[in-house]
Amino acid sequence: MYPQTQIDPVVSFVNAQGDAARGTIVNLGRRTLVMEVYNPHSIVQVSEVMTELTLRRGAANAYVGKAVVISLVNTGLTAVVSLRLIDEWRELGMVEWAPGAVRTAALDFVRDWDERDRIRSAYQIAINETRAYLTDVARWVEQADLSDALPKDGEGRLRADVFAELSEPFIVRLRGYLDDINDEAALVEETQAVAHRAFAQHALHPLVLRAPFVFRTYTKPLGYAGDYQMVNQLLDDPRQGPGTYFQIVNAAFLATPVAQAHRGRIDMLVAFLTEQADAARAAGRPFRVLNLGCGPAVEVQRFLQEYPEPHWLAFELVDFSDTTLDWTRGKLDACNAALPRPATIQYVNDSVHRLLKRPLEEGASTGEFDAVYCAGLFDYLPDKVCARLLMYFASRLRRRGRVLVANVHACTPGRHAMEHILEWYLIYRDEAGMRRLLPSDALLVRLSTGAGGVDASGYVCAEAVLP
Numbered sequence: 001m002y003p004q005t006q007i008d009p010v011v012s013f014v015n016a017q018g019d020a021a022r023g024t025i026v027n028l029g030r031r032t033l034v035m036e037v038y039n040p041h042s043i044v045q046v047s048e049v050m051t052e053l054t055l056r057r058g059a060a061n062a063y064v065g066k067a068v069v070i071s072l073v074n075t076g077l078t079a080v081v082s083l084r085l086i087d088e089w090r091e092l093g094m095v096e097w098a099p100g101a102v103r104t105a106a107l108d109f110v111r112d113w114d115e116r117d118r119i120r121s122a123y124q125i126a127i128n129e130t131r132a133y134l135t136d137v138a139r140w141v142e143q144a145d146l147s148d149a150l151p152k153d154g155e156g157r158l159r160a161d162v163f164a165e166l167s168e169p170f171i172v173r174l175r176g177y178l179d180d181i182n183d184e185a186a187l188v189e190e191t192q193a194v195a196h197r198a199f200a201q202h203a204l205h206p207l208v209l210r211a212p213f214v215f216r217t218y219t220k221p222l223g224y225a226g227d228y229q230m231v232n233q234l235l236d237d238p239r240q241g242p243g244t245y246f247q248i249v250n251a252a253f254l255a256t257p258v259a260q261a262h263r264g265r266i267d268m269l270v271a272f273l274t275e276q277a278d279a280a281r282a283a284g285r286p287f288r289v290l291n292l293g294c295g296p297a298v299e300v301q302r303f304l305q306e307y308p309e310p311h312w313l314a315f316e317l318v319d320f321s322d323t324t325l326d327w328t329r330g331k332l333d334a335c336n337a338a339l340p341r342p343a344t345i346q347y348v349n350d351s352v353h354r355l356l357k358r359p360l361e362e363g364a365s366t367g368e369f370d371a372v373y374c375a376g377l378f379d380y381l382p383d384k385v386c387a388r389l390l391m392y393f394a395s396r397l398r399r400r401g402r403v404l405v406a407n408v409h410a411c412t413p414g415r416h417a418m419e420h421i422l423e424w425y426l427i428y429r430d431e432a433g434m435r436r437l438l439p440s441d442a443l444l445v446r447l448s449t450g451a452g453g454v455d456a457s458g459y460v461c462a463e464a465v466l467p
Contacts, residue, residue, distance in 0.1 A: 004028045006057050011035050013053040013067070015044055016223030017320050017351050020052075023081065028055075031085050031194045033067060039079035041357040044069055045380040047225035047425045050083065063089050068220075068423050074384040084194055084423065118192055119199050123184040127203050130177040134207040134249075137170055141245040158244055167248045174252040178417045185416035197420045204421060211250035212240045213259075217422045225424055226262075226376055228296040228324040234262050235298055257414040258426070261459045264450035265375050265406050268461055269299035270306070272404050273313060276371045277303075280312040286344070287370035290396060292318045292352075292389070293377040297328050304335040304343060314344035316369070320351035352377065356388055369396050373404040375461075378437075379426045386437045394439055394466045402445070404463045407434060409449060412458030434462040442466055 004025065011023045011033070021043050023035035033055075037043060044050070048069045055063040065087025072081045144150055144158055144166060151159040158166065181200070188196045208214045213233045217225060233240065238251040253259065273289070280287035291297065294317035304310045319325050325347045336342035372393040378386050386405070393403050410428040418424040429437075431447045438444065442464040450459040 007062060008056040008058075011053065011055060013050040015050060015353075016048045017353060019043065019353065025055075026080060029194070030089065031198065033083045033085055035081055035083070036075075037079050037081050038077060039072075039074065039081075041354075042352045042381060042385040044072060044079065044081055045224070045352075045377075046070075046072060046427055047220070047380055047423070049220045049223045051223065053083075053085075061090060063087070068425075070419075070425055072382055074382045079382070084197070119196055120184065120188060120192075123181075123188065123196055124199070126177070126180045126184045127200050130174075130181060131203045131207065133173065133177060134204070137174075137248070138207065138245045141166070141170070141248065142243075144244045157247075160239075163239060163244065163247070166244070167251060170248050171252045171255060174249070175255060178252075178256060178414065181420065182414050182417035185420045188416075193420075197423070200420045208249050208253070208421070210242060211246045211253060213238075213250050214253050214422065217253075217424050220423075222321065222323065224380070226295070226380065227321070228327055231262070231295045231298065231376070234259055235266065253422075256418065257412050257458060258408060258418050258424070261408045261412050261450065262376075265459050265461070266299050266302070268406070268448070268450065268459075269373065269375055269404075270302050272371075272373060272463070273299060273303045274307060276402070277307055277310065277312040280370070281309065286312050286314050288314045288316065288368060290316045290318070290369045290372040290393075292355075292372070292374045292393075294319045294328060295324060295376055297332065299375075300345075301331055301335055304332065304339065309341070310339065310343045311341040314346075316346045316348060318348045318350050320349065320354075322349055325349060352381065352385065352389065355392065356385070367396070367398050369401060370398055371402045371404070372397060375404070375406040378405055378407045378429070382427065383433075383437060387439075390437055390439055390442075394442075397466050400465055400467065402463065402465055403442075404461065405434070405437070406459050406461040409458035409460045429460060431460055431462075434460050438462060438464050439466065 007025065007028060009025045011025060012020065013023070014020050021037065023037040025033065025035055027034040046069055050067045050069065053063070053065060053067045054061055063085065065085065067083040067085050070082045070084055072079045151162055153159050157163070185196065209218065213230070216230050216233060220227070234254065238254040239247045241247045241250045276287050276289060291300070297317055300315060300317070303313070317325070317328065319328070329347055332345055336345070374389065381389070390403065390405070397403065407429040408426050410430040410433065412428065415426065415428065431449070435444065435447060445463040445465055448461045
């Protein structure tokens with residue numbers, strides 16, 4: 001690869017929201033890039049896919065492709081962003097031929113390839129053991145799809161009770177292997193993490209990537225993790241995929257603690273909406289509720305279906321993706337159509353970036369909402385941006401209005417395996433971290449955790465009254 005001194009220090013890219021931006025190189029490797037971005041309004045977030053990321057050497061493009069945001073740290077008006085480069089460099093096509101030039105390029109490639117020798121032996125064992133296990137399971141389970149003796153359903157799949165009986169031992173053991181990978185991945189130094197992740201993905205992806213949840217989480221087709229279909233997969237029947245083997249893999253990954261943490265929040269959100277509806281009924285007027293980063297709004301779907309008089313709440317659902325809003329509108333319209341008195345629901349296309357950049361008086365009225373909640377975005381945004389969002393929420397609330405925000409708990413296990421296999425990066429927080437985000441004048445109602453916050457359902461939630 002070209003030495004960093006040969007590369008133009010300015011990087012251009014397009015974020016998942018379609019905004020073009022620039023950064024300055026801090027450090028550069030074949031598969032890694034650390035850059036500094038002027039970032040006062042959350043231009044980037046963790047697990048986001050950058051497109052058209054361009055590195056130039058002189059007048060030519062040395063790299064043009066995608067990159068995944070691994071981490072980011074705010075430093076005042078700028079953010080230091082770490083990325084994994086996904087596509088190939090264009091170095092060989094740009095070699096100016098001269099005796100020995102091609103050989104030099106080839107040696108550079110081999111030198112980078114030799115990074116494999118630096119993979120920790122215990123890590124290699126954990127990955128190879130998992131690969132061997134999955135290979136044998138795939139062969140053995142194939143018999144179930146070919147067998148005429150086992151009961152099948154109307155779609156030709158194993159009957160549900162038979163699948164449960166067959167899959168349970170395999171899922172338990174696979175989760176054990178994922179725990180082993182997680183333990184070893186946690187010991188990998190950051191400078192060697194990219195090489196280790198590449199090793200794991202090369203070995204395991206052929207055996208897991210056709211599981212729908214695994215595929216969507218890794219590929220991020222909408223440009224970011226946690227999109228509406230990924231959330232739907234987290235909450236739907238885990239038995240998805242082409243054939244019994246990949247259905248087992250899909251169910252196993254959906255049983256990981258990080259995935260369960262996302263599922264655990266829905267009950268909490270429905271309970272929060274129920275409390276707001278009860279308060280609205282007692283006050284004799286509908287309450288207005290704002291949800292930023294609504295995604296598929298599964299909690300609103302459930303609230304409309306379960307609460308006896310859901311019209312006591314009027315929703316404004318905000319998301320930056322038109323695709324998401326169209327899907328969510330269709331679902332909620334269907335729920336509303338079955339009600340004697342439908343709830344009022346407004347849909348707003350907006351993003352954190354535009355929201356924080358735009359002066360308040362340009363796009364919003366103050367003090368119009370009785371409650372605001374945000375239960376998915378904070379997992380991907382740094383502290384500074386989250387604190388600014390909470391100040392924005394405060395400006396939109398009526399006096400004594402309530403705000404609720406949630407995050408995957410810092411004690412939730414399994415994060416390293418998800419990063420190494422699925423490139424699924426989150427910003428994890430504990431109770432103290434969530435409390436620090438709240439405005440100084442907030443009256444804390446409760447800090448709660450899902451199932452204790454340290455096991456498979458680990459999320460932490462902060463609910464406060466803003467005066």
